[in-house]
Amino acid sequence: MWTLQDAKNQFSAVVDAALSGQPQEVTRRGKPAVVVLSSQDYHRLVADARDQRPSFADHLLSFPTEDVPRGQAMPRDVTF
Numbered sequence: 001m002w003t004l005q006d007a008k009n010q011f012s013a014v015v016d017a018a019l020s021g022q023p024q025e026v027t028r029r030g031k032p033a034v035v036v037l038s039s040q041d042y043h044r045l046v047a048d049a050r051d052q053r054p055s056f057a058d059h060l061l062s063f064p065t066e067d068v069p070r071g072q073a074m075p076r077d078v079t080f
Helices: 005-007 011-019 041-050 056-061
Strands: 025-030 031-035
Touching: 005 011, 005 025, 011 025, 011 031
Parallel strands: none
Antiparallel strands: 025 031
16 A cells, blocks of 8 residues: 555556556555556456446336335415
């Protein structure tokens, strides 16, 4: 894990480690901020996430089919 200042000072080492297949975590003010990883790993993660996500049509079809009870609100009287 790198602090932000160390990662800036040794950015080439951060990139080299990420390219060798070791994602590099960077903290800011002691809290996890970002992960530097190779472009190949990033695109693989995005493709995997896209493949696991259902289509929009599948999402709509997964809604409950039984009748959903609705509230019985009455309109209020309005005078003009």
